Every structure is written in structure tokens, then in C-alpha cells.
Amino acid sequence: MHGPSTHPWVEGETLGTHLEERGVDRREFLTFCGKMVAILGLANSALPRMAEALQSIKRPSVIWIQLQECTGCVESLLRSAEPTVGDLVLDVISLDYQHTLMAAAGSDLERALQSSMAENKGKYVLVVTGSIPTKENGIYCTIGGRPAQEILEEAAAGAAAILAVGACAYWGSVQAARPNPTGAVGVRDIIKNKPVLNIPGCPPIGDVITATIAHYLTFNRLPEADGEGRPLFAYGKRIHDQCTRRSHFDAGQFVEVFDDEAARKGWCLYHVGCKGPATFSPCPIFLWNTRTSWPIGAGHPCIGCTEPYFWDTMPPFYDRLPGVVGFGVERRADIIGATLAGAVTAGIALHATATGIYQLRHRRQAEAAEGAATAAAATKEDSSNG
Secondary structure, three states: OOOOOOOOOOOOOEHHHHHHHOOOOHHHHHHHHHHHHHHHOOOOOHHHHHHHHHHHOEOOOEEEEEOEOOOHHHHHHHOOOOOOHHHHHHHHHHOOEEOOOOOOOHHHHHHHHHHHHHHOOOOEEEEEEOEEEOHHHHOOOEEOOEEHHHHHHHHHHOEEEEEEEOHHHHHOHHHHOOOOOOOEEOHHHOOOOOOEEEEOOOOOOHHHHHHHHHHHHHHOOOOOEOOOOOEHHHHOOEHHHHOOOHHHHHOOOEOOOOOOHHHHOOOEOHHHOOOHHHOEOOHHHHOEOOOOEOOOOOOOOOOOOOOOOHHHHOOOOOOOOOOOOOOOHHHHHHHHHHHHHHOHHHHHHHHHHHHHHHHHHHHHHHHHHHHHHHHHHHHHHHHHHO
């Protein structure tokens, strides 16, 4: 994704050979595979399989279509500080069709899409960014004179796997917020006959996209998903449970006004609107801008952009969490904050008691083992004397 390749693919060439031509040595490639295994939460034993699968595949085909959106998802991936193996892999598999990055335009671009779909029918990965307008026959987003829904349905028909990337493709995002004048919906609302894996975020994290594609290429299937169709390896835990400010929440230490003394100390942002308790995302782990920082780390509360319908359920963004259906987060979070802050002494006492019990049990076990060893030695000595 860093401009036209200076090392074009040779017919029959494997990805391993191609990456060598691009200057990626074996050590760097294995390091990348190791990172993907770690991100996916796989055992270390999966590393050889991933390395073998990725290096032996022949030009994996990805068709990336952009519908009703701001292009922020693509821009997020383009803003890398330096080319990495992940960027190169994405670059390699995205060049079949991606109209923001391609030099072609007009009818040439449309022919490239049709040709790519025909040549790789049943084998390509379809990546979709952007929502799909459904009102007034989809006139609010047309490409080459065709509505977005028609383009999506045609591309999905020949796809082996479908990734809905970003909040727009997930559920419609800001376009679908009330009153939703264009009738915007997500990919899963249109494509019903094939599984759709959602990679939400506004924008999503590039590493999640890379790892998802690496998983598919390695195991020939999409990673396990949660009830919202999001990969569990990335969206299986709440931001609140992984947050670097969680200790301040537990201690009842909150920022009350932006730039107050508590904010300067890096205390919890829950009271100024942080939606971390209701948001499932790997932001605290993967970070942004080549792992430099992330919104909460920079002092801004999470707005819950990986959750469905967050434009309607999460505002006001700088007030405490509203009653989000299915979570009951505000009441639970308030109770947790107050209870934990008030029960520190009890917790310490309980820990001390538990530690004492453990030590007593451990001492008794040691004494019993020592007694058994002594008895066994005495028995052996009696036998020898007899």
C-alpha cells in the first residue's frame, strides 16, 4: 500500500519468493508470522504452519470495494511510518482492485474489477468499506452509474470470504444514525447467504485486518467470531478491562473536568464520558500510529466506535454512559467504582487471611511429607536389621 510495486508479480511466483524480491529476509518474515500468531491468540505451535502457508501461497487475490464512506479506513492503513511486512502483505493482496489506490479511472477501472472477479471467482477475499444506501433505489451512492448495493451483491457472489471493514460497513455508522436519510445499512444487512466477518472501528486498527487475512490464508477459514460477527481475538475483551487507567477507576480516582489536576495525573476518564466499559476493542493492546499511543492514552475518552449504532447509543460523548441496551454499564460501573474504592481495606484483609491459610496448609503438607519420609526410612532400617 505504498505506491505501485517496483517488483511486479511473476506468474506462478509464491508469496515467499515475492517477499524476498522485495527485500524481506527469512528472519523478518518469521518475526511477522510470530506477531500474527500472538495477535490471533494462537499457540506458538501455529507459527510453522502460518509461515509455511503464507510463503507458499500464489498471489492471493483481494478485491476491495469502497461504498458510502469517507475513505478514513483506507487512510488509516496508509498512514504507516514505514513499510512493514504487514504493509507489504496488504499491498500484495490488495492490488487486484482498490479504486482509491489504483492509477486507473473510469471505464478502465470498472473493467479491472470485472476482470478480477471473473479470473478469481470463488477464490478472492472481498473487503468492503462503507455503508450501503437503500432508499430511493440507492441513488445516494453510485459508482460507474451503478448503485452500491448492486456492486456489493455482484462482488459478494463470487467471494470466498467477506470482510466488512470499519463502522460504516459494519452497521452504517454516521450515515445510519437517526434519522438515516439515505437508508444506510451494513454489509450483513444485505448479504445473507454468506458469512460476513465484521472488523469495526472508526477507523479500524490495521493490525486486525492484517491478522484476519493472515488467519484466512493460513487456515482457509475466517477466525472465530462473537455474536456481532467480530473476530474474538480482537474484540473479545472490553477496553475497560485492558485499560492502562483501570487501576484509577478501581481506586475511585476520576477526571472531573478536562485539564484538571486529575487529568494531568492520568486518572480514569469515566466521569467525562469514556465509553470503555461498554466497548469491545483491542485499542489498549495494539495502540495506534505505529504503537505510539491511543485515544485514552492521549487523554481523550473512548466514544465506543467499535460498537453497533454508537452514534445513537453512546452520546452525549462527554457525559457518563447512557443506558446502553444489553449492558447496564453505568449502574454496574458506578457500583464497581464505589464498592471497590470503599472495600480496599477488606480486600487487603481478605488477601492476608487467604495468604495465611495457604501458608499454614503448605506448612502442614510439608510436615506430613517429612513425617512420611521419616517413617519410610525407619521401616527400611528395621527390615535391614531383621
